[in-house]
Amino acid sequence: MLDAIKRLREKLSLGRGGNSGKPVVEAASIDEVVKMELREMRSALETSIEAKLLRLSVTYKPVKTYSIEDPWARVIILRHKDTGEYLYYVNEVELNRDEKIIYNRIMDILTWELRHPTEEELRRMPGVSLAEKEKEFLVRQIKRIVNIYRIKMASEIEGVSWGKILYYMIRNNVGYGDIDVLIKDEYLEDISCDGVGRPIYVWHQEYESIPTNIIFNDERELDHIILMLAHKSGKHISVAFPILDATLPEGHRVAATFRKEISTKGSTFTIRKFKNRPLSIVDLILGGTLTPQIAAYLWILAEYRMPGMIMGVTGSGKTTTLNAIATLLRPNIKIVTIEDTPELRIPHENWVQLVSRPSYSVTGESIGEITLYDLVRVSLRYRPDVIIVGEVRGEEAYVLFQALATGHGGLTTIHSETIEAMIKRLTSPPMNIPLGYIPLLKFALAVKRIRMPDPTSKSGYSIARRVTDVWEIAGEHDYIQVARWNPFTKEHEHRFENSVVLDEISQLTGFTREEVMDELERRATVLTWMAKTGIKEFRNVAPLIFKYYYDPSSVYNRAIRELKM
Numbered sequence: 001m002l003d004a005i006k007r008l009r010e011k012l013s014l015g016r017g018g019n020s021g022k023p024v025v026e027a028a029s030i031d032e033v034v035k036m037e038l039r040e041m042r043s044a045l046e047t048s049i050e051a052k053l054l055r056l057s058v059t060y061k062p063v064k065t066y067s068i069e070d071p072w073a074r075v076i077i078l079r080h081k082d083t084g085e086y087l088y089y090v091n092e093v094e095l096n097r098d099e100k101i102i103y104n105r106i107m108d109i110l111t112w113e114l115r116h117p118t119e120e121e122l123r124r125m126p127g128v129s130l131a132e133k134e135k136e137f138l139v140r141q142i143k144r145i146v147n148i149y150r151i152k153m154a155s156e157i158e159g160v161s162w163g164k165i166l167y168y169m170i171r172n173n174v175g176y177g178d179i180d181v182l183i184k185d186e187y188l189e190d191i192s193c194d195g196v197g198r199p200i201y202v203w204h205q206e207y208e209s210i211p212t213n214i215i216f217n218d219e220r221e222l223d224h225i226i227l228m229l230a231h232k233s234g235k236h237i238s239v240a241f242p243i244l245d246a247t248l249p250e251g252h253r254v255a256a257t258f259r260k261e262i263s264t265k266g267s268t269f270t271i272r273k274f275k276n277r278p279l280s281i282v283d284l285i286l287g288g289t290l291t292p293q294i295a296a297y298l299w300i301l302a303e304y305r306m307p308g309m310i311m312g313v314t315g316s317g318k319t320t321t322l323n324a325i326a327t328l329l330r331p332n333i334k335i336v337t338i339e340d341t342p343e344l345r346i347p348h349e350n351w352v353q354l355v356s357r358p359s360y361s362v363t364g365e366s367i368g369e370i371t372l373y374d375l376v377r378v379s380l381r382y383r384p385d386v387i388i389v390g391e392v393r394g395e396e397a398y399v400l401f402q403a404l405a406t407g408h409g410g411l412t413t414i415h416s417e418t419i420e421a422m423i424k425r426l427t428s429p430p431m432n433i434p435l436g437y438i439p440l441l442k443f444a445l446a447v448k449r450i451r452m453p454d455p456t457s458k459s460g461y462s463i464a465r466r467v468t469d470v471w472e473i474a475g476e477h478d479y480i481q482v483a484r485w486n487p488f489t490k491e492h493e494h495r496f497e498n499s500v501v502l503d504e505i506s507q508l509t510g511f512t513r514e515e516v517m518d519e520l521e522r523r524a525t526v527l528t529w530m531a532k533t534g535i536k537e538f539r540n541v542a543p544l545i546f547k548y549y550y551d552p553s554s555v556y557n558r559a560i561r562e563l564k565m
């Protein structure tokens with residue numbers, strides 16, 4: 001390797017330094033160099049990507065291409081010409097031989113030079129969370145080291161792209177290495193690896209579950225990724241403790257198994273991606289998940305802290321819907337959320353977020369575990385107006401229902417498909433809720449992933465999320481459907497006139513039933529206005545919902561005015 005470097009140096013001294021022999025870009029920073037380089041390189045990169053595509057085009061047809069980090073990494077969705085199957089193709093630039101040598105050299109230096117930031121340095125880093133600040137510090141360190149090395153090598157070696165080297169340095173040291181593109185791709189909801197020699201599968205928002213061209217053929221490579229995931233989430237995984245259940249710094253949820261201890265095909269992992277921007281209630285309306293009327297109905301129920309449950313299968317959108325509904329709660333109430341991994345993000349100031357903790361079992365004896373059950377119990381001491389449990393599975397459900405019985409508000413989700421299945425689960429072990437407690441829940445809604453005809457999509461359909469049923473629970477065996485998704489007309493239907501919960505609210509407030517319905521319509525108008533005028537970002541929606549609580553007419557009048565324009 002040293003020889004190669006020497007060769008490079010020699011090449012360099014004959015390099016393009018001009019008459020003076022001085023390197024042209026010595027003074028420039030690595031960022032400037034990359035910028036300059038990009039101008040020249042972009043078309044070369046395009047050509048190499050085109051060439052790759054041409055090779056693939058014998059069997060595949062590209063159906064969608066997008067950049068993840070322009071121009072270094074892009075994704076191409078390919079469709080097999082015969083079978084019609086899709087392939088998620090990660091296309092990254094490749095380091096040439098010289099670049100690989102330099103890359104390895106800089107990696108050596110980095111290992112020596114990398115240090116922890118001081119508190120003062122961290123404070124000065126841009127970014128909101130500690131993880132973001134640490135990341136930024138690392139990126140700067142890498143840039144600095146690459147820059148020093150580049151200048152030491154007199155700045156320019158023909159055919160070497162510092163941009164590419166920097167891309168790989170950051171991808172492998174700050175990012176997620178071979179799966180970095182997948183982590184960054186906003187279209188992906190899930191990433192899963194079932195073992196060595198098998199393609200990683202992703203759940204793509206437009207193409208559902210599809211294989212990728214990323215395969216770990218070597219057990220060590222896969223183990224390395226798993227250890228990295230454990231390390232990044234501040235947890236431990238090993239042959240002795242072969243299960244990982246953790247949260248990555250960006251909020252993604254990761255589960256993994258190590259080697260062949262418990263999974264026959266060796267290490268496995270699955271990552272549920274965390275959306276940077278939580279979907280707001282207006283996003284859900286715009287995506288057709290629910291109508292402004294259903295949202296307005298939920299808003300009124302939220303205002304009066306009516307307990308509710310969201311049901312659906314894995315990945316159907318339970319947590320997302322729960323989060324959007326939680327935003328509709330009154331701004332000044334006290335909320336405690338309880339989760340296994342911190343996924344919920346709500347705008348309320350008086351919010352305590354509790355997260356369970358698995359046991360430490362270093363000596364073989366499990367200690368220190370804090371379960372959802374413990375948290376629900378302790379949450380009652382906080383005197384919350386509303387308790388939100390991310391998902392109920394076990395005995396914590398029982399405590400939650402006790403809390404509902406003593407007048408607390410509550411929202412949660414459950415893994416079930418129908419209301420009957422939901423009640424069966426709730427009343428069976430390990431939850432064991434007495435049937436008599438079930439009507440403490442005022443409403444239950446079902447969310448599903450469904451196929452919708454889509455002429456713009458190659459497959460003729462696309463996947464959409466729909467609130468398929470909104471039930472009110474009037475008695476132990478008495479459920480009233482107030483809204484549903486009609487699979488034939490592909491539209492939501494409302495039956496709010498059947499609502500007993502709105503009757504209850506009318507009794508509670510002294511507003512007539514008609515007045516309550518008028519209020520529902522007014523809120524639906526406000527939500528329609530937000531959807532039509534593009535006020536959908538979580539951070540913009542929340543303040544307007546809050547404002548409506550203390551000054552409804554100004555928000556409503558603005559909505560009417562702007563809807564007329």
Ligand SMILES: Nc1ncnc2c1ncn2[C@@H]1O[C@H](COP(=O)(O)OP(=O)(O)OP(=O)(O)O)[C@@H](O)[C@H]1O
Binds near residue numbers: 319
């Ligand atoms: N209504 C929606 N519209 C668009 N995307 C959605 C919607 N609901 C959820 N998603 C996306 O689907 C993925 C899974 O959503 P979510 O985590 O809410 O599901 P879940 O049912 O809680 O899953 P799990 O069973 O794993 O807890 C996320 O990437 C989320 O952004």
Ligand SMILES: [Mg+2]
Binds near residue numbers: 318319320391
């Ligand atoms: Mg969830």
